[in-house]
Amino acid sequence: MSLKASSREIGGVTVIDLDGRITLGDGSALLRDLIHENLDHGRKKLLLNLAGVSYLDSTGLGELVSGYRYAKSQGGELKLLNLSKKVSDLLQITKLYAVFDIHNDETQAVMSF
Amino acid sequence: MSLKASSREIGGVTVIDLDGRITLGDGSALLRDLIHENLDHGRKKLLLNLAGVSYLDSTGLGELVSGYRYAKSQGGELKLLNLSKKVSDLLQITKLYAVFDIHNDETQAVMSF
Amino acid sequence: MSSKPQRVEVVLETLLDSIALAEEVGVRLAEAAGFGEDDQYKIGLAVHEGVMNAFQYGNEQKREKKIHVIFELAHDKMVIHVTDQGTGFRLEDVPDPCKDENMLVDSGRGVLLMKAFMDEFSVLAGQGGGAEVIMAKRYRAPAGSPAM
């Protein structure tokens, strides 16, 4: 079970719905490509919907951080939506919870940009 | 997932519904006990309903044969009902298909005793 | 990108649970090798029977003896070695359970199933004197395509 991704536009924000695993060789490269592609095409408000992401390893965490950094460097923003318990725990342990802007409500998340 | 078994009486025949795996350490001992218990209590017409048995190893096959033999030795009979494709293939390969009286219809199976 | 393991070795104790564990690893690797579900099941059952024999006959249920399972994904087939620390056996000495006089004995069907479910099957004397069962299943070439 690898990663599936699809994108939508809402009020100028690009919501990327992710479903599956984000691990080395199984999703992490796809996630990086997606983030870069969007930013390189001028879509600078990115909201990653992680509702369907049940499993993340340190590579996946690293990819989130790297996407966050790249967004900033391009004058954009990357935010997170709908963390599962597991993903939320991983962000807590690694203290990344304090780095990201994290939302549970899509409408509010979109308005926060 | 080990073996579950329950028994019913229909027209003097004891139908034993089996569900799960019959392998060494995972069902084969239970099956033997069940067959012996019934025969030792005078229930001599045994119909094993294998509809729920998805996996059988050579120990399970040996247990069927040994039950068949024990039934005969007690003046009883052991027949088989509702073989899955996998179980049916195993009986074909081992030529046991020709040894057992095998049925697909419960009513007909009960009447065949 | 081919990231299929070419060789996985598993060393197990002589315990009931080792049978299912080896089987699961076998199914997992058969899947990685591209075998369909039916072949995965057959490979799994062959591993199950091979390890069960190592458990029962080879190592005689002595927990501290080891069962050594090697899975190899060769270019044309998956090869499985099951080696125990018993005293070995010869295939010629195994009675044919399909012969009329053996039809009703409880045992003798493990070797038969391994032979039926795999394309190759042989028994050698392992390095330590135990049995080494070697079995292989060829990859199925999808119709009209060259063998993988």
Added chain:
Amino acid sequence: MSSKPQRVEVVLETLLDSIALAEEVGVRLAEAAGFGEDDQYKIGLAVHEGVMNAFQYGNEQKREKKIHVIFELAHDKMVIHVTDQGTGFRLEDVPDPCKDENMLVDSGRGVLLMKAFMDEFSVLAGQGGGAEVIMAKRYRAPAGSPAM
């Protein structure tokens, strides 16, 4: 009847798929040891991170190098050894990814997760000079009963 494997050894090639395979065996054995689902996941992820590091840093993705994983079910804990054929590393040299200046680097979180998810974590020099990561998780005693 206790039929839990006490020790399972797995030898893997340096391949992506070996990470998931080792993880699956780890989860399977954690389950056999009686760990609940949450602990099974944590043990699995720790194995994943350990083998991933052996794959990337230790064996530098050189396929022919081996990754050696040993699972031991001791009486009070599950112990896991991951050994590679690299040049080893020292825990003191791993930067703390939670420090402010490291918060935004991509890497350094594998060791952190292994430490967080397991009860014990250490790194030794393996026999061949590579890293040997040793981690352990204690069995949880059900409330009111003696430890298993």
